[in-house]
Amino acid sequence: MAENQYLAPDAKLPYCRGCGHAAVVRHLSRALERLQLPPRSIALTTDIGCVGLADSLFPYLHTVHTTHGRSTAFATGMALAEVVLEPGGLKPVVMIGDGGAMIGLLHLVHAAQLNVDITVLLHNNFLFGMTGGQHSALTPLDFATATTPGGNWTPPLDLVALLRAAHAGFLARHLATDAALDATIAEAIAYPGFALVEILELCTAYGTRWNQLTGSKLKEIIARQGYQVGRLEAEAGRPTLRELYRRAPPSRPARAAAPEAEKPMTASPLTAELRLVVAGSAGERVQSAAALFCRAALAAGLYTTQKNDNPVTQGTGFSLAEICLSPRPIEYTGMENPDVVIVASGDGWKELQANGTFARCRPETLLLIDAELEAPPAQGRLLRLELRRAASPSRAALAGLAAWLVLSPFLPDAAWQAALATLSADRRAEPSEALRMGRELRADRTGTNP
Ligand SMILES: Cc1ncc(C[n+]2csc(CCOP(=O)(O)OP(=O)(O)O)c2C)c(N)n1
Numbered sequence: 001m002a003e004n005q006y007l008a009p010d011a012k013l014p015y016c017r018g019c020g021h022a023a024v025v026r027h028l029s030r031a032l033e034r035l036q037l038p039p040r041s042i043a044l045t046t047d048i049g050c051v052g053l054a055d056s057l058f059p060y061l062h063t064v065h066t067t068h069g070r071s072t073a074f075a076t077g078m079a080l081a082e083v084v085l086e087p088g089g090l091k092p093v094v095m096i097g098d099g100g101a102m103i104g105l106l107h108l109v110h111a112a113q114l115n116v117d118i119t120v121l122l123h124n125n126f127l128f129g130m131t132g133g134q135h136s137a138l139t140p141l142d143f144a145t146a147t148t149p150g151g152n153w154t155p156p157l158d159l160v161a162l163l164r165a166a167h168a169g170f171l172a173r174h175l176a177t178d179a180a181l182d183a184t185i186a187e188a189i190a191y192p193g194f195a196l197v198e199i200l201e202l203c204t205a206y207g208t209r210w211n212q213l214t215g216s217k218l219k220e221i222i223a224r225q226g227y228q229v230g231r232l233e234a235e236a237g238r239p240t241l242r243e244l245y246r247r248a249p250p251s252r253p254a255r256a257a258a259p260e261a262e263k264p265m266t267a268s269p270l271t272a273e274l275r276l277v278v279a280g281s282a283g284e285r286v287q288s289a290a291a292l293f294c295r296a297a298l299a300a301g302l303y304t305t306q307k308n309d310n311p312v313t314q315g316t317g318f319s320l321a322e323i324c325l326s327p328r329p330i331e332y333t334g335m336e337n338p339d340v341v342i343v344a345s346g347d348g349w350k351e352l353q354a355n356g357t358f359a360r361c362r363p364e365t366l367l368l369i370d371a372e373l374e375a376p377p378a379q380g381r382l383l384r385l386e387l388r389r390a391a392s393p394s395r396a397a398l399a400g401l402a403a404w405l406v407l408s409p410f411l412p413d414a415a416w417q418a419a420l421a422t423l424s425a426d427r428r429a430e431p432s433e434a435l436r437m438g439r440e441l442r443a444d445r446t447g448t449n450p
């Protein structure tokens, strides 16, 4: 098979016989052939359900199988990354069912409002296929499903009309069996901005059986809803998010200043990858301390990643951040064996014990902990500092990072200055103070440890 093909010619379609989804994957493949786009310029973003079985059928496209209802949100994220980072030419194509569209309705509305460059193929078979034929918000009136066995009482949501109200620029509707569908899908993919093609089809396992659907019944149902088919009225010509972003109005000063500040301007002496965990209490600026640290690392020309964790309740319990720091691109962001663990509070201590971080420390790990906490059950070199008492609870995490950097000076002062410059002027004093205190804390203890 040549790499310029889309649907694998020997693909074994996994759907029930007669399922409309099979027709759609063939139309999509023909649409891509029409456009002759490089397969790797498409990110097929599939939702949960039978609709999401398409990934393996397109082996040369990028595929992302997402959670139920969220495929549009993932695609929007990719499109935003394309706009901001400009890596070049990745088009997300969403395959979503009517169930997923209902669950993730606002993602669709928001994507249309933003006018992000994505194409959504809405597979509307009027019910939840994979879970046994339950009705969705798009089920037509009188249509029998597992949860509306006597026929649906509530009128269906017209998603095309809803997205028109959300200012979508390209809208179309077809039956899965329409010969014109592949041309419409091609037009939608070529359209620069948000495009939705609603495809009306039948689930032969449930929809057809329970509604005695034969012959032209699908067309009758569609006519009863008053649905038009073909290319439909839409608000074409709106600027895309990309265009708006490029115009960069001067009313975005905080972000406008950042890229300059983030340009590597001072080299870091770091030569190998480092993994740090910073743990403390929710509301005590643990994650924002880590974010500032990562910005400083970027300013010093390093690669960095940050993964946060906290309980669902934002204001109580633990808060932690896992940071990777490297002179080279970071391809794996796991935290098997941390090099440095900074513990700023008892909440953080308990979480690191519970999530196994302490158990994964090695003899070389540096454990920099608040002086009031008991020694953790972890291998490693222990350094106790008066993080909370001397620097204050809300400065403890950043002070801990600054204290560690006195020991291991990987970030030059100019990098911190660049990171602080990305904050608005009224938010700089507090972290500046935390950094100063952290440096002094370490200076107070020089020679005692490790
Ligand atoms: C958040 C969430 N809720 C429910 C489910 C269970 N679930 C799996 S598939 C499915 C139905 C999918 O229906 P639809 O999106 O219309 O796709 P189809 O199967 O018809 O192609 C449901 C409810 C889930 N996986 N995730």
Ligand code: SF4
Residues within 6 Å of the ligand: 014, 015, 016, 017, 018, 019, 020, 021, 050, 125, 129, 130, 202, 203, 204, 205, 206
């Ligand atoms: S259950 Fe319905 S939607 Fe799923 S593959 Fe079978 S016919 Fe298609």
